[in-house]
Amino acid sequence: MSGSAAAALRAAFDRSFAEAPAPAGPATEDLLAISIEGQPYALRLSELAGLFADRRVSPLPSPVPELLGLAGLRGRLLPVYDLRRMLGHSPTRDCRWLVVAAAAPVALAFDELEGHVRLAREAIAAAPAAHPEHLPEIAMRPTPRPVLRLASVLAAIQRKTQTLT
Amino acid sequence: MLGEHTTFGQKIAAGLMVTAVFAVVIGIVAVFALRTVVERKDRVITVNAPLLNDAQQLRVDLERKGSAVRGYLLTGEEALLQEMREARADFLTTLERLRQNAPTDDGRRLLEDDTRLEDELQQAVDRVVALRKTEPSADALGRAFADQVLPIRERLDAAIRAFAAREQKLLEDARTASNEAAAAAQAWLIGLVAAAAAFAAVVAIFLARALGRQIGTAVGQVQSSSAELQAAANQQATGAKEQATAMNEITTTISELLATSRQIAESAQRVSQIADQTASAARQGDGTVAKANDAIGSIRRQVDLIVGHMLDLGKKSQQIGSVLEIVAELAEQTNILAINATIEAAGAGETGKRFSVVADEIRKLADRVAGSAKEIRALIDDVRSAVNTTVMATETGSKAVDTGSKLFGDVASALRQVGGLVTTTTEAGREIELSTKQQATAVEQVNVAIANVAQASKETEASSGQTLQTASQLAILSKDLLRLVRSGERA
Numbered sequence: 001m002s003g004s005a006a007a008a009l010r011a012a013f014d015r016s017f018a019e020a021p022a023p024a025g026p027a028t029e030d031l032l033a034i035s036i037e038g039q040p041y042a043l044r045l046s047e048l049a050g051l052f053a054d055r056r057v058s059p060l061p062s063p064v065p066e067l068l069g070l071a072g073l074r075g076r077l078l079p080v081y082d083l084r085r086m087l088g089h090s091p092t093r094d095c096r097w098l099v100v101a102a103a104a105p106v107a108l109a110f111d112e113l114e115g116h117v118r119l120a121r122e123a124i125a126a127a128p129a130a131h132p133e134h135l136p137e138i139a140m141r142p143t144p145r146p147v148l149r150l151a152s153v154l155a156a157i158q159r160k161t162q163t164l165t
Numbered sequence: 166m167l168g169e170h171t172t173f174g175q176k177i178a179a180g181l182m183v184t185a186v187f188a189v190v191i192g193i194v195a196v197f198a199l200r201t202v203v204e205r206k207d208r209v210i211t212v213n214a215p216l217l218n219d220a221q222q223l224r225v226d227l228e229r230k231g232s233a234v235r236g237y238l239l240t241g242e243e244a245l246l247q248e249m250r251e252a253r254a255d256f257l258t259t260l261e262r263l264r265q266n267a268p269t270d271d272g273r274r275l276l277e278d279d280t281r282l283e284d285e286l287q288q289a290v291d292r293v294v295a296l297r298k299t300e301p302s303a304d305a306l307g308r309a310f311a312d313q314v315l316p317i318r319e320r321l322d323a324a325i326r327a328f329a330a331r332e333q334k335l336l337e338d339a340r341t342a343s344n345e346a347a348a349a350a351q352a353w354l355i356g357l358v359a360a361a362a363a364f365a366a367v368v369a370i371f372l373a374r375a376l377g378r379q380i381g382t383a384v385g386q387v388q389s390s391s392a393e394l395q396a397a398a399n400q401q402a403t404g405a406k407e408q409a410t411a412m413n414e415i416t417t418t419i420s421e422l423l424a425t426s427r428q429i430a431e432s433a434q435r436v437s438q439i440a441d442q443t444a445s446a447a448r449q450g451d452g453t454v455a456k457a458n459d460a461i462g463s464i465r466r467q468v469d470l471i472v473g474h475m476l477d478l479g480k481k482s483q484q485i486g487s488v489l490e491i492v493a494e495l496a497e498q499t500n501i502l503a504i505n506a507t508i509e510a511a512g513a514g515e516t517g518k519r520f521s522v523v524a525d526e527i528r529k530l531a532d533r534v535a536g537s538a539k540e541i542r543a544l545i546d547d548v549r550s551a552v553n554t555t556v557m558a559t560e561t562g563s564k565a566v567d568t569g570s571k572l573f574g575d576v577a578s579a580l581r582q583v584g585g586l587v588t589t590t591t592e593a594g595r596e597i598e599l600s601t602k603q604q605a606t607a608v609e610q611v612n613v614a615i616a617n618v619a620q621a622s623k624e625t626e627a628s629s630g631q632t633l634q635t636a637s638q639l640a641i642l643s644k645d646l647l648r649l650v651r652s653g654e655r656a
Binding site: 016050 | 497498500501503504505507508511512522526528530532533537
């Protein structure tokens with residue numbers, strides 16, 4: 001990295017604190033861009049309670065194949081489900097990332113985090129009727145990316161656990 | 166005997182030899198017959214004829230003796246007694262000669278009778294002569310003569326005639342034998358002459374036929390040879406013409422070759438000069454190569470230094486990568502914190518908005534740091550790749566330098582060889598120049614020789630024409646000879 005780039009970065013960082021807050025613009029949506037088995041997905045930050053990396057997951061014997069085990073996150077012991085299996089993928093490698101759902105004490109594991117994306121609401125459109133389960137919308141920018149409906153995933157997990165009990 | 170391979174001269178010689186043998190035999194027979202006849206005739210002349218003559222002489226002497234006795238008896242003259250004695254002496258001499266020369270016992274016995282009768286006659290004569298001295302009467306003497314002498318004398322005369330007749334018969338027999346011998350010799354000679362003539366005729370016929378056959382065959386062969394000679398002469402004439410044409414072309418080519426040889430000599434001279442210059446350049450190149458070899462050694466040391474620096478650079482890059490991993494980890498952790506802060510700020514409602522702004526800035530900063538870390542990672546990877554490539558290239562360059570150094574050594578050796586070869590080339594060029602000049606001289610001589618050969622070809626062509634003419638004449642001559650030889654056969 002050149003010195004001019006560092007200076008520009010420093011200037012932009014300082015300017016962000018020096019300038020007044022921007023007036024409220026059009027409504028936006030914060031998305032977490034992830035990748036599962038090489039395919040892009042997006043999670044709404046508003047449906048999440050936390051993001052973790054490289055946390056140890058203790059395996060737990062279970063008839064539910066999607067349950068990877070238990071992980072300690074912020075002082076709570078949470079079940080970790082494999083989001084890949086929930087979306088119908090066959091895992092080929094270990095999961096490094098975990099997200100905690102805001103609506104239920106459940107953690108979901110996935111392959112790769114691509115980053116935080118903020119889009120205008122109109123950039124998110126409804127998916128076609130024949131679209132797979134848990135993916136009712138598509139974020140159109142910067143590239144088309146299915147937006148996961150976490151409540152649907154949690155409902156599916158609940159159905160699996162209720163079937164066992 | 167005379168066969169197919171016997172030459173005609175041998176046949177003629179054999180025929181003449183046999184003929185000569187015949188002539189010799191005829192001569193020998195003739196000489197023998199002539200000698201035999203001459204001997205027979207000589208015997209007749211020298212033996213039989215003198216004996217017959219002496220026999221006649223005995224009768225003459227006896228008659229002389231009788232006449233002398235009768236004269237004495239009539240006249241009484243003593244001269245007649247002397248005449249009688251001389252006649253008797255002649256008679257006895259002849260008789261003695263006859264006795265000595267008589268060839269046969271019968272003849273000698275008859276002569277013995279004659280001698281005895283002559284003695285008796287002489288005794289009778291002596292008695293009558295003695296009577297004459299005592300008795301002069303003619304009658305008495307006549308009677309005494311007729312009684313005592315005449316009978317003995319007649320007997321003696323008869324004996325002498327018998328001897329003469331016998332000698333006459335012997336002479337006739339000898340003459341007849343001589344004539345018979347002469348006739349026999351004549352018959353032999355006629356037979357031999359006839360045989361010789363017949364043999365000569367046979368030999369003449371045989372030789373004529375052999376001559377005709379052999380000469381005819383030879384003439385046929387001569388005709389065939391003449392035809393072949395004509396064909397060969399024609400071919401030779403054609404070949405001589407072609408050879409003359411080829412000689413002209415060769416002369417032209419030789420002239421061009423001469424010019425080329427001179428050009429080669431000039432080129433060889435230039436090659437020698439250039440080779441001298443090349444040898445000088447090769448010596449200079451040898452020195453230059455030695456300097457270049459030193460420079461390559463220096464390059465090799467510099468390359469080793471570069472390799473060391475590059476390896477250090479690689480290690481430093483690895484260390485930078487390790488630090489960068491920490492930076493990236495920090496950026497990621499920061500990003501996670503910012504996202505979680507954003508989540509928490511969203512959960513805090515209106516009061517969390519300002520915190521959300523800060524979290525966004527932190528997240529952006531973390532994103533930028535992560536991006537920069539990625540870029541740095543990429544740059545470091547590029548640097549490490551470049552370092553590895555450079556190290557490998559440098560090692561390759563080092564090996565190339567080694568190879569180059571070795572090649573420069575080879576080049577120096579090659580240049581020295583080039584120098585030696587150029588020296589050899591110079592010498593070879595000079596030898597080529599000298600050889601080419603000699604070759605040019607030789608080519609000129611060859612040109613002269615070719616001209617001579619061309620002239621010889623023309624002469625050969627003329628000679629071929631003459632040969633052709635001679636062959637034609639020979640063919641005509643052989644036809645004439647064949648016609649002469651076989652004219653009798655055709656007739």
